[in-house]
Each structure stands twice: as C-alpha cells, then as structure tokens.
Amino acid sequence: EVQLVESGGGLVKPGRSLRLSCTASGFTFGDYGMSWFRQAPGKGLEWVGFIRSKPYGGTTEYAASVKGRFAISRDDSKSIAYLHMNSLKTEDTAVYYCTRDGDITDYWGQGTLVTVSS
C-alpha cells in the first residue's frame, strides 16, 4: 500500500527556516518524482514544486512564489523527500502536502500545517 506521511510542520517566526519531510512507503521511491503542494487557510490549492527521480536527473521546478526561498531534495536511501523553506513569510502559512509524481500525480499525504507568525 502506497503511503506518504508529511512531518516537520509547526509554528515558526517570519524570516526563519523550516524543513518538512515526506516519508514514503509501499513503492520504489527512487523510481518516482515527488511534488509538494499547499493550501493556505480559506484559499485554494497551490503547486509549490517538484523533484524528478535520479534517472531523470533529480532536477527541480518551483512556483514563482517560492523560487529562491524553497528547495526540494530527496534521500532515496531513506525514501524521504524534503521541502526546505527559508525566509518564511506569513503568507507561507498553509497545510503542505506531498504527492507521488511519476508519469502522473496520484497519491497524496495527509498534510502538515505550517504557521508563520510572530
């Protein structure tokens, strides 16, 4: 059974950093790209970024709203995808979801809440 579990969310002050983890199980993690999405309170879904699998270069893509502040990495030996968030702003407050992203975006995690507030 495919499972994705996000962790690392919490309360953080503006300007600080936070790292989210997405721990995967039930599939060969290294064969898949992984994406991050988010939903701010009362708002719609937003794509954050994507990391390709190593066979496809392990390269990344980001939304304009986070480019230069957020970075996605992966540790295939641990089946974990990371979202490194720097220079956090209040508008980054959201539930963050990871998804499996091979040829298609299919499985979603349950999400982790990040609150950026002083």
Add this chain to the structure above:
Amino acid sequence: QAVVTQEPSLTVSPGGTVTLTCGSSTGTGVVTSGHNPYWFQHKPGQAPRTLIYHTRNKHSWTPARFSGSLLGGKAALTLSGAQPEDEAEYYCLLSYSGARVFGGGTKLTVL
C-alpha cells in the same frame, strides 16, 4: 503567470449531471491535452484526491460517474448521476512548461 479559471460554485440535484470547466488565460487561451489537465476532489479535513489525469484518464479509485474531456477550448469534468458524497471542492491543474497552476476551485453542492 498563467491564470486558470473555474466556476466558483455549482449546484446539482441528486442523480443529476453537471459539467465543471477549466480555462486558461495564456497564449491562445485554449486548453489542450498538452496542458496535462488534472482534476482533484477535496473535502474538508481530508487530503485531496486525484480523480482525473491527462485530460480523461481515471485512477482505480475514481467512480465511473466522473469523466474528463476537452470541451469548447477548456478542460471539463462531467459528473453523471451525482451522489451526496460528491459534494466537495474540485480543482483543475494545468501544466505550463514545467510550472503547474491550479484553478481557484469549484465548490460543488449536491442539493
């Protein structure tokens, strides 16, 4: 950045049929299969669920009453035979050369 448009809200009667659409403001303004349209269902307190990918393909968990298509220059999600449990927010997602943009979502009420 591209703007993806959806109806803010729609209402359908139980057993009825409704079509949700997803438009694009970029380039020709026509949504094609090249935008790899997705449709997601999101209910309060739950994770989103992928219903349709690449315009019209369904996952194993997608109820047969949902179908995806291209219609009048837009991506479309048609629900035939609406059930009370279909009440949810529906989001489309389009791809633009590596970037992905959501529509604002359609709140579907089954009433």
